[in-house]
Amino acid sequence: MMKLSDIGFDQWFQAHVNDLRQEGREIARISAVDRGSYLIKNQTKEIPAELAGKFYFQVESSVDLPCVGDWVTVQYHSNDTAAIIHEVFPRKTFLRRKSAGEKVDFQMIAANIDVAFIVQSCHFDFNVRRMDRYLVMAADGGVEPIVILTKTDLITLEELEQKIAAIRSSAISARVLALSNITGIGFDEFQQVLVSGSTYCLLGSSGVGKTTLINRLIGQDAFDTKAVSGTGEGIHTTARRQLVVLKQGSMLIDTPGMRELGLIGVGEGVDQSFQDILRLSVDCRYHNCGHTQEPGCAVRAAVISGVLNEDRYSSYMKLKKESEYHELSYIDKRKKDRAFGRFIKSVKKQMKV
Numbered sequence: 535m536m537k538l539s540d541i542g543f544d545q546w547f548q549a550h551v552n553d554l555r556q557e558g559r560e561i562a563r564i565s566a567v568d569r570g571s572y573l574i575k576n577q578t579k580e581i582p583a584e585l586a587g588k589f590y591f592q593v594e595s596s597v598d599l600p601c602v603g604d605w606v607t608v609q610y611h612s613n614d615t616a617a618i619i620h621e622v623f624p625r626k627t628f629l630r631r632k633s634a635g636e637k638v639d640f641q642m643i644a645a646n647i648d649v650a651f652i653v654q655s656c657h658f659d660f661n662v663r664r665m666d667r668y669l670v671m672a673a674d675g676g677v678e679p680i681v682i683l684t685k686t687d688l689i690t691l692e693e694l695e696q697k698i699a700a701i702r703s704s705a706i707s708a709r710v711l712a713l714s715n716i717t718g719i720g721f722d723e724f725q726q727v728l729v730s731g732s733t734y735c736l737l738g739s740s741g742v743g744k745t746t747l748i749n750r751l752i753g754q755d756a757f758d759t760k761a762v763s764g765t766g767e768g769i770h771t772t773a774r775r776q777l778v779v780l781k782q783g784s785m786l787i788d789t790p791g792m793r794e795l796g797l798i799g800v801g802e803g804v805d806q807s808f809q810d811i812l813r814l815s816v817d818c819r820y821h822n823c824g825h826t827q828e829p830g831c832a833v834r835a836a837v838i839s840g841v842l843n844e845d846r847y848s849s850y851m852k853l854k855k856e857s858e859y860h861e862l863s864y865i866d867k868r869k870k871d872r873a874f875g876r877f878i879k880s881v882k883k884q885m886k887v
Contacts, residue, residue, distance in 0.1 A: 538577060542603075542646060543563070544731075547626070547646075556607070559607040559608060561576075561608075562575060563575050564602055564606060565776065567775055572619065582617075583616065585599075589619065589621065595640070597630070601642035601644060601775070602645070602775040603644045603647060608620065627676040628644070628646075628647070629675050631671060632860055643789060644787050647734065648678065650668070650680070651734055652669065652680070653682045653737065656684065656689045665681065666704075666849045667797065668737055671800070673800075674800040677735075681701065682710075682747075683697065684742055685714060704845070705808075705810040715746045721750065728780065730784055731784070732785070733777070733784075736788050741791065775788070775790070801854070804857060811850050814833045826851075833847065
């Protein structure tokens with residue numbers, strides 16, 4: 535029988551067991567989330583689960599709800615064919631973004647991920663600045679990033695080398711793997727990255743080949759894909775986030791393609807992803823230099839002299855400002871939510887009198 539450690543429950547999570555586990559409750563992992571419905575995976579099988587009423591009403595933010603990869607305590611019922619989720623274990627790592635649209639809130643992508651595969655197609659999807667966003671998201675959640683360039687069969691070797699050079703010239707130091715799901719080139723190197731008991735997450739736009747990559751790893755078309763469009767890009771089919779256990783014992787989470795990748799409060803993640811700019815800023819005249827028009831700014835001087843790529847500087851400033859702006863809006867929203875909650879409680883008390 536499979537052990538919990540086989541699906542990622544290591545000593546880090548074991549240290550929290552006594553704080554959460556109660557009599558009659560077992561430990562499982564969230565393997566899929568779809569519009570408020572959950573699937574959990576334990577040592578033997580995968581079954582549907584729902585949130586305990588008490589847990590649901592105590593949640594203050596959507597961030598606190600279970601997401602794919604989370605470890606939870608559950609209580610089984612109906613002859614162990616269904617379960618109730620009671621608590622979520624603390625997260626070792628996470629991937630999250632700003633909710634799509636105008637809403638200023640966090641959306642959890644996945645939790646307890648060892649490596650995030652940032653997938654871009656070599657054909658029409660390749661974009662270093664978008665890559666920056668994914669790298670910041672991974673750094674913010676403490677997840678190691680690896681860049682995967684797919685559809686190398688659609689470009690020449692010279693063009694591929696140019697794309698990798700563009701990544702390196704932008705001071706992105708993450709490991710880069712190039713492969714083709716059609717020819718199989720680079721696939722063996724990709725498989726060697728996968729370690730038994732570790733969890734990986736595929737991130738990228740629609741149609742870059744994430745689901746096709748999973749199907750190739752599994753060895754069958756277990757997940758739906760569609761034929762490529764007239765542009766050579768795949769057509770998006772993944773509708774939910776789902777954890778898949780591969781034959782070699784590693785776990786892979788597929789995610790729907792992201793049209794938007796807004797960031798909230800990821801200042802540290804930005805600094806970690808732009809270490810080159812962080813190092814330059816040490817020589818700025820002012821400790822709190824904003825790297826715009828301040829005299830003695832070492833970052834701006836590096837841009838002017840050509841030491842720092844101007845596109846990379848622009849990407850850094852844009853992500854920093856966006857993160858700070860959304861963070862202020864989020865804090866303001868949380869204050870209003872708490873004030874409204876206190877108002878509702880006071881009204882209920884008055885009604886009881």
